[in-house]
Amino acid sequence: MEYQIEKCPAFRVFGLSYKVQTATAFQVIPGFWGTAWQDGTMEKLFPLMSEQRPAGVLGIAVGGRGEGAEEMTYMIGVAVHATGQAGKEDQPLPVHEGFETYEYPEATWVVVNADGDLPKAVQDVYGVFYQEWLPKSGHELADLPVIESYLDGGRQEVWFALKD
Numbered sequence: 078m079e080y081q082i083e084k085c086p087a088f089r090v091f092g093l094s095y096k097v098q099t100a101t102a103f104q105v106i107p108g109f110w111g112t113a114w115q116d117g118t119m120e121k122l123f124p125l126m127s128e129q130r131p132a133g134v135l136g137i138a139v140g141g142r143g144e145g146a147e148e149m150t151y152m153i154g155v156a157v158h159a160t161g162q163a164g165k166e167d168q169p170l171p172v173h174e175g176f177e178t179y180e181y182p183e184a185t186w187v188v189v190n191a192d193g194d195l196p197k198a199v200q201d202v203y204g205v206f207y208q209e210w211l212p213k214s215g216h217e218l219a220d221l222p223v224i225e226s227y228l229d230g231g232r233q234e235v236w237f238a239l240k241d
Contacts, residue, residue, distance in 0.1 A: 078205050079190040082239070083130075090137055090179045090224075091125060092154015093118050099149050106136070106151055107196045113153050121173055126155045131188075131236055136199075136225035137179060152179065184219055184238045191225070191233040199225055202235045216240070 095109050113119055122134065137152040157178075187210075191202045203223075211218070221238035228234070 078202070078210055080210070081188050082185060083188055084185050085130060085181075085183065087183045088129065088131075088156045088181050090135060090152065090154045090181065091157045091176060092122065092135070092137070092152045092179075093173075093175050094139075094150050094152045094177055097149050097151050099146055102138075102149065102151070103196070103200050109151060109153060110136075118153065121176075122153075122155045125157050127157060129156055131156055131224050131226040131234070133226045133228040136227070137222050138225075139179065139222040152177075154179075179222070181221060184221060185241055187214075187216070187237045187239060189235045189237070191235050192231070193233075195233070199233055199235060206235070206237060211237075 093113065095106075097105060119134070126133070133155075135152075135154050135156065137150075137154060139150040139152065140146060140148070187206075189202050189206060189210075191199045193201075217240045219238035219240045223238075224236035226234040226236060
């Protein structure tokens with residue numbers, strides 16, 4: 078598993094959220110992406126993308142990680158603002174029905190390379206990370222949603238927040 082650990086300043090994500098049953102998440106989430114490409118969601122997000130990390134179009138898994146969690150929220154969005162950075166002001170966000178924001182605090186992240194065929198490459202990272210890397214790493218996860226970062230050139234990353 079190819080990864081790096083990096084500190085990231087606070088940021089905000091703006092996107093469209095979907096409720097998902099955790100038991101079927103890997104089966105239904107790829108369909109959300111297909112819909113987002115067809116219904117104009119992506120065209121609304123592209124102009125808002127910033128160049129900061131996490132870059133690209135993001136898939137955010139909110140909840141569903143706890144023991145017995147039956148439901149989670151999955152957001153397709155973009156990082157739109159690094160809060161607290163000198164010289165940066167809040168960007169007014171457009172109002173789109175169903176879109177919402179999620180605020181991330183400054184955190185340390187394990188950023189795992191997930192290049193390969195989608196959705197399998199990203200799905201495989203979850204198994205290796207939770208079953209192999211995390212138990213052996215000596216780290217604990219912070220209570221923040223996991224981020225899937227879909228970059229240009231067919232590259233992907235999966236971001237897991239660590240407790241400091």
